[in-house]
Amino acid sequence: MSSDAAAAPIDHHFDPTTTTGIPNKKVLMWAFLASDCMFFGCLISTHLIYRLHPPPGTLPAKQVFSIELTSFSTFILLMSSLMMALAVNAIQKGNLKSMRWSLLTTIFFGCIFLGCQVYEFRNFVFEKHLTITNSILGSTFFTLTGTHGLHVLVGVIWLSGMLLYSFTGRLTERQAIDVESMGLYWHFVDIVWIVIFTAVYLLEYI
Amino acid sequence: MSAPASAPAAPSHGHELEQSKFWIYVQIAMLLAVITGLELVTVYLPFVRWLLFSVLAVLSTVKFMFVIFYFMHLRWDRVFCTILFFIGLVLAAATMWALLKIFGADASKPLPMTMLFPPALVLRIA
Numbered sequence: 001m002s003s004d005a006a007a008a009p010i011d012h013h014f015d016p017t018t019t020t021g022i023p024n025k026k027v028l029m030w031a032f033l034a035s036d037c038m039f040f041g042c043l044i045s046t047h048l049i050y051r052l053h054p055p056p057g058t059l060p061a062k063q064v065f066s067i068e069l070t071s072f073s074t075f076i077l078l079m080s081s082l083m084m085a086l087a088v089n090a091i092q093k094g095n096l097k098s099m100r101w102s103l104l105t106t107i108f109f110g111c112i113f114l115g116c117q118v119y120e121f122r123n124f125v126f127e128k129h130l131t132i133t134n135s136i137l138g139s140t141f142f143t144l145t146g147t148h149g150l151h152v153l154v155g156v157i158w159l160s161g162m163l164l165y166s167f168t169g170r171l172t173e174r175q176a177i178d179v180e181s182m183g184l185y186w187h188f189v190d191i192v193w194i195v196i197f198t199a200v201y202l203l204e205y206i
Numbered sequence: 207m208s209a210p211a212s213a214p215a216a217p218s219h220g221h222e223l224e225q226s227k228f229w230i231y232v233q234i235a236m237l238l239a240v241i242t243g244l245e246l247v248t249v250y251l252p253f254v255r256w257l258l259f260s261v262l263a264v265l266s267t268v269k270f271m272f273v274i275f276y277f278m279h280l281r282w283d284r285v286f287c288t289i290l291f292f293i294g295l296v297l298a299a300a301t302m303w304a305l306l307k308i309f310g311a312d313a314s315k316p317l318p319m320t321m322l323f324p325p326a327l328v329l330r331i332a
Contacts, residue, residue, distance in 0.1 A: 008304045013279070013282055013283050013284070014284075016290075017252070020284065020286055021284055022283070022284050022286060022287060026270045026283075026287065027286075027287070027290070028289050030290045030291050033291060033294070034290055034291050034293055034294025034295070035276060036294075037291070037292055037294040037295050037297075038294055038297055038298045039299070039300050040243040040298070041297075041298025041299065041301055042298075042301065044302065045301065045306065046301040048302070048306060049305055049306065049309040051315050052306070052309055053309075053314075053315055055316070067249075068247065073243055073245050074224075075239055075242055078235060078238045078239060078242065079235065079239075081238075081273060081277055082231055082233070082234075082235035083233045084233065084277070085276075085277045086228065086231060087286065088279075089227055089231065090240055104251055117250065125224070163280055180279070183277075183278075187273055187274070187277045187278045188278075190273060190277075191270050191273050191274060194266055194269050194270055194273070195240075195270070197245075197266075198245065198262050198265075202245060202246075202248075202249050202262055203259070203262070205249035205250070206248075206249050206255055206258040206259060
């Protein structure tokens with residue numbers, strides 16, 4: 001009987017020990033992401049509200065933004081989301097090596113995204129003279145995208161920690177829920193950027 | 207007695223599902239990249255603003271849904287997870303809609319400076 005239990009495949013979508021049947025870590029992460037939705041909703045709303053009636057003399061956003069760079073960073077973040085999904089898929093099959101490579105690629109793409117953000121912010125501040133304090137556009141834009149960037153940074157640090165942890169021998173298929181929870185956070189960061197890309201950048205060009 | 211007989215079938219089914227998930231993820235990622243390209247092209251099209259806005263909203267929503275239902279596994283998880291996330295999402299969207307309605311109304315338009323500081327008042331103060 002114990003050998004049957006040990007050989008039985010792990011159902012990563014069902015936990016019989018909880019009342020909901022869902023692993024508690026997953027429920028916790030979904031609850032956190034729901035709250036983070038409201039947090040970003042407020043920041044995006046604030047930006048859009050102040051874009052409805054910009055004060056006279058406001059720098060046109062089209063002259064400031066570089067849609068090519070932003071499109072590239074959006075693509076990079078989407079690909080990082082793919083690699084994260086593949087990492088979760090790998091650990092759920094017990095394939096630690098594949099998970100490590102996928103995690104490493106996710107971290108790499110995440111760092112590229114952060115690099116693009118840093119370059120963009122420096123360009124806005126030093127070339128276009130748009131800062132967080134000298135205009136409403138700057139305040140709302142840098143608060144929103146800066147908060148998102150911080151979320152990405154936290155995600156990159158978390159991913160790096162998980163990658164290092166995978167080398168201790170304590171990360172197996174049974175702990176796939178930890179990688180999956182982290183994956184949920186990373187995908188959330190991606191979907192927030194999908195909304196920001198459209199609402200903050202693309203809408204300025206129509 | 208029947209449980210051990212059914213147990214060997216589960217791993218192969220699970221394995222096939224995991225293999226198909228790999229290709230689902232890759233295909234969805236390619237689709238998301240294509241949609242992003244379409245969004246980029248859309249903003250340069252010479253159509254009316256409301257149409258472009260609607261197209262962008264639809265494309266973004268499609269991307270959003272693909273990521274949450276496939277990459278975030280909502281499609282294969284219990285519906286409770288979907289409900290939990292959508293509570294926050296609906297609250298956020300409703301708040302955003304309400305704020306945009308309030309601040310988009312005519313009464314919310316900022317007053318021009320000449321109304322706040324009429325020339326006669328300025329002359330009197332001077």
